[in-house]
Structures are given as structure tokens and as C-alpha cells.
Amino acid sequence: xxxxxxxxxxxxxxxxxxxxxxxxxxxxxxxxxxxxxxxxxxxxxxxxxxxxxxxxxxxxxxxxxxxxxxxxxxxxxxxxxxxxxxxxxxxxxxxxxxxxxxxxxxxxxxxxxxxxxxxxxxxxxxxxxxxxxxxxxxxxxxxxxxxxxxxxxxxxxxxxxxxxxxxxxxxxxxxxxxxxxxxxxxxxxxxxxxxxxxxxxxxxxxxxxxxxxxxxxxxxxxxxxxxxxxxxxxxxxxxxxxxxxxxxxxxxxxxxxxxxxxxxxxxxxxxxxxxxxxxxxxxxxxxxxxxxxxxxxxxxxxxxxxxxxxxxxxxxxxxxxxxxxxxxxxxxxxxxxxxxxxxxxxxxxxxxxxxxxxxxxxxxxxxxxxxxxxxxxxxxxxxxxxxxxxxxxxxxxxxxxxxxx
Amino acid sequence: xxxxxxxxxxxxxxxxxxxxxxxxxxxxxxxxxxxxxxxxxxxxxxxxxxxxxxxxxxxxxxxxxxxxxxxxxxxxxxxxxxxxxxxxxxxxxxxxxxxxxxxxxxxxxxxxxxxxxxxxxxxxxxxxxxxxxxxxxxxxxxxxxxxxxxxxxxxxxxxxxxxxxxxxxxxxxxxxxxxxxxxxxxxxxxxxxxxxxxxxxxxxxxxxxxxxxxxxxxxxxxxxxxxxxxxxxxxxxxxxxxxxxxxxxxxxxxxxxxxxxxxxxxxxxxxxxxxxxxxxxxxxxxxxxxxxxxxxxxxxxxxxxxxxxxxxxxxxxxxxxxxxxxxxxxxxxxxxxxxxxxxxxxxxxxxxxxxxxxxxxxxxxxxxxxxxxxxxxxxxxxxxxxxxxxxxxxxxxxxxxxxxxxxxxxxxxxxxxxxxxxxxxxxxxxxxxxxxxxxx
Numbered sequence: 140x141x142x143x144x145x146x147x148x149x150x151x152x153x154x155x156x157x158x159x160x161x162x163x164x165x166x167x168x169x170x171x172x173x174x175x176x177x178x179x180x181x182x183x184x185x186x187x188x189x190x191x192x193x194x195x196x197x198x199x200x201x202x203x204x205x206x207x208x209x210x211x212x213x214x215x216x217x218x219x220x221x222x223x224x225x226x227x228x229x230x231x232x233x234x235x236x237x238x239x240x241x242x243x244x245x246x247x248x249x250x251x252x253x254x255x256x257x258x259x260x261x262x263x264x265x266x267x268x269x270x271x272x273x274x275x276x277x278x279x280x281x282x283x284x285x286x287x288x289x290x291x292x293x294x295x296x297x298x299x300x301x302x303x304x305x306x307x308x309x310x311x312x313x314x315x316x317x318x319x320x321x322x323x324x325x326x327x328x329x330x331x332x333x334x335x336x337x338x339x340x341x342x343x344x345x346x347x348x349x350x351x352x353x354x355x356x357x358x359x360x361x362x363x364x365x366x367x368x369x370x371x372x373x374x375x376x377x378x379x380x381x382x383x384x385x386x387x388x389x390x391x392x393x394x395x396x397x398x399x400x401x402x403x404x405x406x407x408x409x410x411x412x413x414x415x416x417x418x419x420x421x422x423x424x425x426x427x428x429x430x431x432x433x434x435x436x437x438x439x440x441x442x443x444x445x446x447x448x449x450x451x452x453x454x455x456x457x458x459x460x461x462x463x464x465x466x467x468x469x470x471x472x473x474x475x476x477x478x479x480x481x482x483x484x485x486x487x488x489x490x491x492x493x494x495x496x497x498x499x500x501x502x503x504x505x506x507x508x509x510x511x512x513x514x515x516x517x518x519x520x521x522x523x524x525x526x527x528x529x530x531x532x533x534x535x536x537x538x539x540x541x542x543x544x
Numbered sequence: 545x546x547x548x549x550x551x552x553x554x555x556x557x558x559x560x561x562x563x564x565x566x567x568x569x570x571x572x573x574x575x576x577x578x579x580x581x582x583x584x585x586x587x588x589x590x591x592x593x594x595x596x597x598x599x600x601x602x603x604x605x606x607x608x609x610x611x612x613x614x615x616x617x618x619x620x621x622x623x624x625x626x627x628x629x630x631x632x633x634x635x636x637x638x639x640x641x642x643x644x645x646x647x648x649x650x651x652x653x654x655x656x657x658x659x660x661x662x663x664x665x666x667x668x669x670x671x672x673x674x675x676x677x678x679x680x681x682x683x684x685x686x687x688x689x690x691x692x693x694x695x696x697x698x699x700x701x702x703x704x705x706x707x708x709x710x711x712x713x714x715x716x717x718x719x720x721x722x723x724x725x726x727x728x729x730x731x732x733x734x735x736x737x738x739x740x741x742x743x744x745x746x747x748x749x750x751x752x753x754x755x756x757x758x759x760x761x762x763x764x765x766x767x768x769x770x771x772x773x774x775x776x777x778x779x780x781x782x783x784x785x786x787x788x789x790x791x792x793x794x795x796x797x798x799x800x801x802x803x804x805x806x807x808x809x810x811x812x813x814x815x816x817x818x819x820x821x822x823x824x825x826x827x828x829x830x831x832x833x834x835x836x837x838x839x840x841x842x843x844x845x846x847x848x849x850x851x852x853x854x855x856x857x858x859x860x861x862x863x864x865x866x867x868x869x870x871x872x873x874x875x876x877x878x879x880x881x882x883x884x885x886x887x888x889x890x891x892x893x894x895x896x897x898x899x900x901x902x903x904x905x906x907x908x909x910x911x912x913x914x915x916x917x918x919x920x921x922x923x924x925x926x927x928x929x930x931x932x933x934x935x936x937x938x939x940x941x942x943x944x945x946x947x948x949x950x951x952x953x954x955x956x957x958x959x960x961x962x963x964x965x966x967x968x969x970x971x972x973x974x975x976x977x978x979x980x981x982x983x984x
Binding site: 155156159160162163166167169170173174177202204205206207246254255256257293294295296297299326327331332365366367398400411414415417418419421422423425426429430433434436437440441443444445447448492495496499500501502 | 562563566569570573574577581609610611612650651652654661662663723724768770778779780783786787788790791853854855857858859861862863865866868869870872873875876877879880881884931932935936937967
């Protein structure tokens with residue numbers, strides 16, 4: 140370790156060069172740490188469970204454009220056909236799905252006397268008695284809808300459901316004491332049309348994954364018949380999704396009075412909804428990768444060059460008894476000093492950049508433990524990058540000291 | 545002289561191929577990343593209708609829940625208005641030159657041939673839409689006021705749909721079947737794609753294709769064609785009416801509303817008109833919040849709706865820092881390289897080259913590296929834009945390199961390289977030749 144003195148003095152003779160690499164490492168630390176933080180936040184968002192059996196669920200939307208067709212009957216035929224396809228576990232009509240970006244919201248009151256701003260907002264899904272099974276939801280309390288409770292909801296008649304099933308999150312928000320089952324709630328502050336909570340399931344997101352109350356959802360026993368749009372969600376046995384989707388599409392396309400708008404797996408639907416987050420994750424990952432490569436290659440290039448420049452000195456040191464290991468250690472130590480210097484500047488840069496990004500664009504605060512981790516990673520990168528040139532230096536024969544050039 | 549310097553530069557680059565390649569690569573990657581994010585940003589923040597953007601105003605009325613927090617700016621107010629307010633405004637006598645209420649919907653088009661039906665996006669609006677937004681016509685013309693009043697079954701279709709259904713022939717007077725109704729075509733629009741699609745920017749559709757079917761809103765309501773964009777409600781609809789009737793009379797917002805206004809005086813008068821309208825409605829028991837109306841011209845409207853996302857700005861900032869790292873990288877490498885050829889420089893100086901000559905000769909070399917970096921950066925930016933296109937839905941109008949961006953890319957690269965090289969070149973040209981020659 141007694142070499143640090145000479146190394147340091149050698150570095151002070153090339154202040155600008157050292158400062159340039161240090162600054163580059165500092166900026167790299169700032170960018171990589173902040174980008175990694177944003178990536179991790181987004182990835183965590185995307186990974187939240189929707190509540191559905193995501194890998195084995197498909198969505199179908201068709202539009203009936205011939206008003207002479209009996210739509211109610213077509214619903215019955217479709218559901219019977221879909222449910223009888225091999226590999227299908229369950230199917231339900233609905234008007235939206237979780238994490239789809241488009242759906243129905245509803246304000247719910249646990250007390251009809253409350254002002255409208257104290258309503259609790261939730262996502263609403265119209266399903267039949269197969270809804271729970273199709274969405275893969277487990278009841279933690281209460282019961283499922285009965286077939287005779289399902290009512291048609293259309294532009295002409297909008298029935299008020301007297302029974303509904305809510306998510307645990309919504310139940311807890313409505314009744315913090317935990318006694319939600321069997322309670323009466325209202326969808327308007329006038330106190331008309333009471334609805335009873337007959338069941339509670341553990342978790343299902345609403346249609347808007349970026350909303351603050353994402354886990355508030357409610358199932359209502361309705362058959363949604365708004366104009367010609369008919370939407371189905373189908374849950375399959377594991378591994379049967381592709382074949383069920385193909386068979387269902389073939390069946391739905393047989394009817395020439397309808398147009399098949401959407402045949403999509405739930406995962407594809409979810410990826411569409413999260414496309415911006417996914418894009419951000421991929422783009423920032425690319426930035427981190429390429430940036431690390433550029434910085435690493437820059438260190439390799441500079442060290443390589445400095446080895447070439449110092450061939451004669453290195454040869455002289457070898458001739459005077461320095462081992463190969465001593466030479467390698469010299470370059471590693473030199474790089475370690477520069478990198479450490481850069482990382483110290485980078486620490487301030489990282490915090491500063493995060494402060495800027497957070498105040499301007501609300502990306503959030505980087506947790507402190509990211510800093511030592513990022514510093515360690517870049518320190519290792521520097522050491523690895525310098526390894527190759529250092530080994531080349533170690534191979535310089537001592538005899539070179541005796542030559543004139 | 546320049547060609548001689550260029551020859552020297554090529555020779556020098558060939559002598560240190562790895563170092564030179566690293567510099568070109570680093571510059572190229574930095575430029576490529578920055579140009580990718582900046583192109584998207586630049587096109588997102590572009591003016592979609594430059595000659596008129598300051599004469600077109602989006603209307604916002606604050607009809608929301610009286611218990612909600614107070615309104616401070618246009619961003620706090622719903623970007624759409626109710627159907628009933630749209631109807632009242634469009635039928636009023638106003639200081640605006642033109643007004644148009646509109647909403648988006650979807651229909652199934654059933655071709656007369658054996659081709660299968662397909663879905664198409666629709667804009668339900670008023671005859672004013674086309675002159676207000678200077679929509680170019682290929683055949684025919686917009687429908688007239690009378691047809692709005694008569695709830696007429698007429699349509700203006702887009703060029704793409706016209707090509708698909710009529711092989712591009714003049715289809716004015718022909719019929720098109722949507723769902724199970726027939727519409728008579730009165731006009732065909734030429735290619736028209738304002739980017740962003742300013743007249744309806746919410747619901748993630750700000751970069752969507754323009755609709756291929758335009759039809760009278762009065763007819764669309766009769767069918768009814770339901771809105772496909774965002775619908776927001778704060779108050780449950782009247783339960784004594786059918787859902788449709790209740791929806792039309794509700795406080796739900798789902799209509800976009802635009803006014804064309806020529807002068808600032810007219811704008812002030814129009815704003816007064818809106819304020820007075822809301823006061824009249826307050827007397828009827830609506831608009832329980834404090835009086836808030838907003839009119840925003842196109843650039844303001846894109847700002848209010850945050851068409852350029854924060855994600856986008858973050859990416860531009862980060863990729864700029866990335867470019868900075870690449871430039872620093874290049875400065876370091878250039879410094880090393882130029883100091884490494886001190887011997888050669890000393891020789892040239894001893895042979896009579898002035899400091900200025902050495903300076904400009906080395907600057908040419910740096911410039912050459914810059915141009916090479918710019919070229920590879922442009923290539924990488926092209927790849928980057930393809931990646932962006934595949935990552936985001938609906939960005940296809942946002943990801944092309946136009947000539948301005950191309951020149952900017954190469955210019956930026958050369959400039960970065962020259963800035964990066966200025967100090968190393970200066971250093972090397974100031975070396976005293978005598979001392980260096982002695983050690984050789």
C-alpha cells in the first residue's frame with residue numbers, strides 16, 4: 140500500500156485527465172442510480188397482481204351491428220358455446236376488465252347523509268354468477284350471486300342491483316371496523332336504492348392501474364347490453380389459453396351479424412395498459428447498459444493508451460525488480476483512486492439529479508441504500524475495465540528498459 | 545490545404561484505430577440516444593396547425609362537484625363538457641366565428657362487396673368542424689348547417705376509407721353502411737393528420753390517426769352512437785329517465801368543444817359570453833361551484849393536457865446527460881491521443897509549421913471524428929426511433945427523422961466533437977518543440 144503516495148503524485152501531474160474520468164464516473168453514477176430507481180418503481184407497479192388468473196384468461200369483444208338479432212338470446216348462445224369449449228374453466232359477460240385502462244367508476248356511500256365528496260370511488264364490473272370463478276377470485280366471506288339475481292343493464296333499463304360483492308380493500312374503506320358483510324350501501328346520496336354487500340373477495344384491481352384506489356372494485360349482477368357491444372372474459376385450464384382463444388374466435392366469427400373487435404389474452408391487455416411503463420423500463424435499461432459500456436470502454440481506452448505511453452517506465456520498474464503483480468496492482472490502485480474520487484463527486488450529483496427529477500417530474504426520492512450499491516457496482520466496473528490494460532502492462536518485458544526508444 | 549489536413553487526419557485515425565473507433569462509437573451512441581428522445585419530444589411539442597393555432601380555442605366549463613377542492617387553473621377542470629352545455633353553446637348567438645361540439649365513437653362499416661365488415665372510428669360533430677380546422681377536401685365538401693338541423697344521414701369520409709371502399713374514386717353521392725344504417729357521402733377528406741391530434745387529446749389518443757368517418761352529431765345521438773372516449777360523471781344520472789335520456793341530460797362530461805376566434809377582443813367577448821352562460825345556468829340550479837370558465841388556444845391546450853409527458857422530459861434530460869458523458873469520454877480520449885503524438889507535432893513544428901497550422905490541422909481531425917460520430921449517431925437514432933415506435937402504441941406519427949432533425953444530429957455531433965477537441969488540440973499546438981525533440 141506504500142505505492143499510493145507515488146501513484147497520487149503521478150496523478151497530480153495529469154490533473155485534467157484525472158478530472159475528466161472522475162467527472163465521467165460521477166455522471167454515470169448519477170444517471171445509472173436514478174434510472175435504476177425509476178426502472179424498479181415501474182417494474183414494481185407492473186408486477187402488482189390484478190387479482191385475475193392472468194396467465195389463463197382471455198378477453199373477447201364483439202359488436203353486433205344488425206338490430207334484428209335477438210341480443211339476449213345471442214348472449215345465452217355465446218356463453219353456452221364458450222363454456223362448452225374444451226379447456227374452458229369458466230366464462231362471464233362483462234363490460235370491462237381490471238388493468239384495461241377503460242371502465243366504469245362508481246361513487247359509493249356507506250351513509251346516505253354524507254356529502255358527495257365523502258363518497259368512496261370504486262371500479263365496477265358487471266358479471267353473472269360465473270364472474271367470481273372466471274376472474275379467479277376467492278370469497279373470504281359471504282356468497283356468490285345466484286342466477287336469478289342477474290338483470291339486464293341497457294340504455295333503456297338500468298336496474299339497481301340490490302346485491303353486490305366487493306373487494307376486501309373496498310370493504311375495509313367502507314367499513315373500517317371489518318363488519319362489511321351484510322351491510323347496506325348506496326350509489327347516490329339521496330338514500331334511494333339500498334344495496335347489500337353479500338360477499339367479499341380478497342383482491343381485484345379496478346380498470347385504472349394508475350389510480351390511487353386501484354384495489355377498490357365491486358362486482359354487480361348485471362348482463363351489460365349497451366348497443367351492440369358484447370364482451371366476454373374466459374378463464375382456461377393451465378396451458379389451454381391459445382387453443383381456447385383460437386376456438387372461441389372461430390366460433391364468434393361464424394355469426395355474420397357481428398364484428399369481432401378484440402381477441403386478446405389478459406396479459407396482452409395488461410401490457411397495453413402498462414405500455415408507457417414498459418417502454419420506460421426498456422428505454423432506461425438500454426440507457427444504463429450502453430452508458431456503462433461507454434464508461435467502461437472509455438476507461439479501457441485511456442488505460443490502454445497510458446500503458447503504451449509508459450512502456451519504458453514499466454519496463455524499468457520490472458528491470459528494477461517489480462513483479463508482474465506489482466505492475467497490475469499499480470494500475471488497479473490508480474484506477475481505484477480515480478474512481479473513488481469520481482464516485483464521491485457522483486454522490487452529490489446523484490442526489491442533485493434525483494432532487495431535480497423529483498421536484499420537476501415527481502419521480503420519487505431514491506432510497507439511500509441505492510447509493511452504496513451504485514457506487515460499489517461502478518467501482519467494480521472500473522476495476523474490471525482496467526484489468527485488461529493492466530495485464531498488458533504486466534507483460535511488458537524488463538528488457539525494454541535497455542532499449543533507447 | 546484542407547484536403548491535405550484531411551489526408552493527415554485519416555492517416556492519424558488509421559494509426560490509432562481502436563481509440564478512434566471508441567471515440568466515434570461513444571459520440572455516436574450519445575448523439576443517437578439524445579436524438580431519439582429529442583425527436584419524440586420535438587414532434588410531441590410541435591404545433592399541429594401552425595397558421596391557426598392561436599385562433600382556435602378549447603372550452604372548459606367547471607360544472608363539477610361543489611364539494612371538490614377549489615379550482616386554481618385550467619388543469620383542475622375537466623377537459624370535456626356535458627352534452628347539454630355543448631348543445632346550448634352551439635345553438636347560442638356568440639362572438640365566436642365558428643363553434644363545434646364533437647365526440648368520438650366507433651361503428652362497424654359493412655362493405656357492399658363480399659369483404660368482411662370492419663370497425664372504424666367516427667367523429668360526430670358539426671359542419672363547422674371542417675372550415676374551423678382547415679380540413680383539406682379531395683372530393684365534395686362539408687355538409688351544411690341545414691343537415692345538422694335535419695339530423696341528416698350524411699358523412700364525410702377519409703381518403704384511406706375511400707380508397708378501401710371505392711378504390712379512390714370520387715364517392716360523393718354514394719352510400720356507406722355503418723352498423724345497420726346508410727349514410728350518404730358528401731365529401732372525401734385528403735390526407736390530414738395533425739400531430740398531436742389536438743382537437744381530442746385525452747384518453748391516450750393524442751397521437752391517434754384522425755377519424756375516417758365524420759358525421760352530424762345530431763344524427764349520431766339519434767342512433768345512438770355511444771362515446772368511445774373518456775366519460776366522467778360526478779353525479780348519478782336521473783333514475784326516473786331511461787339511461788340514454790338521463791345520460792344526455794346529466795352532468796357527465798364526454799364532449800369536446802372548440803371555438804374559432806380571430807382577435808384578442810373577440811376572445812375576451814367570448815369569455816364574457818361563457819361566463820354569462822354559466823351565470824344563467826347557475827340560476828337554474830346547475831354549476832354550484834364558483835364561476836370558472838377557461839378558453840385555451842391550441843398551444844395552451846396541449847400544455848393543459850400535458851401532451852408532452854413527464855416520462856418524455858425525464859428521458860430527454862437523462863439522454864442529454866448521457867451525451868455529456870460521451871463527450872467527456874471523447875475529451876479524455878482525445879487528450880490522451882494528442883498528447884501521445886507530441887513527438888510528431890514537435891517534428892512538424894520544428895519543420896516550420898506554425899502553432900495555428902498545427903491547431904487547424906488537428907481540429908480537422910477532430911471534426912472528422914465528429915462527422916463520423918454524427919453519421920453513426922443518426923443511424924443509431926433511426927434504430928432508436930424504431931424501438932420507440934414498437935414500445936409505445938400510437939406513436940407512428942411521432943417517429944420519423946425529418947431533414948431538420950438529420951442536420952441537427954450531424955451538426956450536434958460535429959459541434960460536440962469540436963468542443964470536446966478544442967482543449968486537447970490547443971494543448972498540443974502549444975507544445976514547445978525543442979524539449980520533445982531532444983528526448984527522441
